[in-house]
Amino acid sequence: MIESLNKAFCALPGVGNKTAQRFVYHLLERNREGGMSLAKALVDVMEHVKHCTSCRTLSEKTLCHICASEVRDASQLCVVETPTNIHAIEQSGVYKGKYFVLSGYLSPIDGIGASELGLDELEQKLTNQNIKEIILATNATVEGEVTAHYIASMAKQFDIQITRIAHGIPIGGELEYTDINTIAHALLGRKKYD
Amino acid sequence: MIESLNKAFCALPGVGNKTAQRFVYHLLERNREGGMSLAKALVDVMEHVKHCTSCRTLSEKTLCHICASEVRDASQLCVVETPTNIHAIEQSGVYKGKYFVLSGYLSPIDGIGASELGLDELEQKLTNQNIKEIILATNATVEGEVTAHYIASMAKQFDIQITRIAHGIPIGGELEYTDINTIAHALLGRKKYD
Numbered sequence: 001m002i003e004s005l006n007k008a009f010c011a012l013p014g015v016g017n018k019t020a021q022r023f024v025y026h027l028l029e030r031n032r033e034g035g036m037s038l039a040k041a042l043v044d045v046m047e048h049v050k051h052c053t054s055c056r057t058l059s060e061k062t063l064c065h066i067c068a069s070e071v072r073d074a075s076q077l078c079v080v081e082t083p084t085n086i087h088a089i090e091q092s093g094v095y096k097g098k099y100f101v102l103s104g105y106l107s108p109i110d111g112i113g114a115s116e117l118g119l120d121e122l123e124q125k126l127t128n129q130n131i132k133e134i135i136l137a138t139n140a141t142v143e144g145e146v147t148a149h150y151i152a153s154m155a156k157q158f159d160i161q162i163t164r165i166a167h168g169i170p171i172g173g174e175l176e177y178t179d180i181n182t183i184a185h186a187l188l189g190r191k192k193y194d
Numbered sequence: 195m196i197e198s199l200n201k202a203f204c205a206l207p208g209v210g211n212k213t214a215q216r217f218v219y220h221l222l223e224r225n226r227e228g229g230m231s232l233a234k235a236l237v238d239v240m241e242h243v244k245h246c247t248s249c250r251t252l253s254e255k256t257l258c259h260i261c262a263s264e265v266r267d268a269s270q271l272c273v274v275e276t277p278t279n280i281h282a283i284e285q286s287g288v289y290k291g292k293y294f295v296l297s298g299y300l301s302p303i304d305g306i307g308a309s310e311l312g313l314d315e316l317e318q319k320l321t322n323q324n325i326k327e328i329i330l331a332t333n334a335t336v337e338g339e340v341t342a343h344y345i346a347s348m349a350k351q352f353d354i355q356i357t358r359i360a361h362g363i364p365i366g367g368e369l370e371y372t373d374i375n376t377i378a379h380a381l382l383g384r385k386k387y388d
Binding site: 001002004005007008009011012013014019021022023024025026027028029031032034035036037038039040041042043044045046048049058060082083084087 | 208222
């Protein structure tokens with residue numbers, strides 16, 4: 001019984017046998033109540049959380065609170081790889097538009113092509129809605145760049161502005177400790193100082 | 195709803211908000227089934243796992259499989275701090291006796307005295323059963339040492355051998371990378387070479 005809980009914990013990312021064991025014994029010895037509420041919360045979420053029909057993020061309702069909001073600027077659409085990325089951008093507090101969540105990134109080798117990614121839905125959105133700017137906020141990885149590139153070429157058929165979030169030295173970062181790729185991007189992407 | 199699952203995951207040791215978020219999104223996006231079986235396993239274990247009435251380890255039955263075993267040597271009793279320690283010793287494969295699990299270590303400042311630790315039960319065991327050797331396998335920390343010392347002085351009233359597991363350089367360890375305390379223990383605890 002304890003063994004099968006151990007195994008079930010190993011389904012979590014980054015959790016191996018030792019960590020799972022620590023979880024199990026901690027809950028059993030000090031926090032059985034916490035274990036029960038974790039179980040309850042898990043069932044609730046696994047059963048009730050679906051994808052927002054508009055932006056595809058995870059949501060309990062058909063429309064997530066951002067898509068349902070009338071305050072958010074519907075003319076801006078920020079494309080991200082995962083729902084967690086929305087959370088990160090929201091915390092920065094500078095974006096007031098809407099989102100579209102891909103199912104990760106283009107990876108033909110894993111069988112993830114344009115339709116698996118949700119690009120058909122994105123294309124429909126660009127066709128039907130009055131969107132003026134699409135912001136490509138996929139990750140700064142090779143896969144993220146390829147995905148951004150692919151979306152950009154698809155979006156060119158529409159009369160909208162296509163932008164990509166800036167890449168460069170992170171705030172608080174020192175040149176000495178920044179990797180050469182980032183420095184190269186920061187130099188090539190330099191802007192007029194005013 | 196997602197927020198409360200996040201919070202419930204934070205009850206696990208070493209899991210903060212970011213890790214909890216990663217768990218939640220991973221389960222939702224890739225492994226809802228895994229999430230449901232985790233919930234089921236949690237309820238099973240939290241409801242059914244109790245303490246062995248003889249050695250106090252965690253067990254589904256009144257007597258754990260080691261206490262119930264007739265093959266294990268009942269004249270040896272190994273005292274450990276937690277049920278996980280039993281698991282570790284069992285994996286080493288060299289011990290064939292029985293165990294007794296303390297509830298951690300002596301810590302008067304946290305209100306953990308002799309009776310909270312289960313030392314009364316241990317004393318009864320030593321009185322009533324035919325035990326020839328008690329092996330003190332508490333951790334090699336200050337608290338573990340104090341606990342071992344306390345148990346040793348209690349056990350002196352009985353006619354039994356009292357031993358402590360050896361401390362020294364770990365197997366595969368190099369002197370250069372071993373801390374001075376361990377080296378000091380290894381030197382003071384040196385044995386005749388044969």
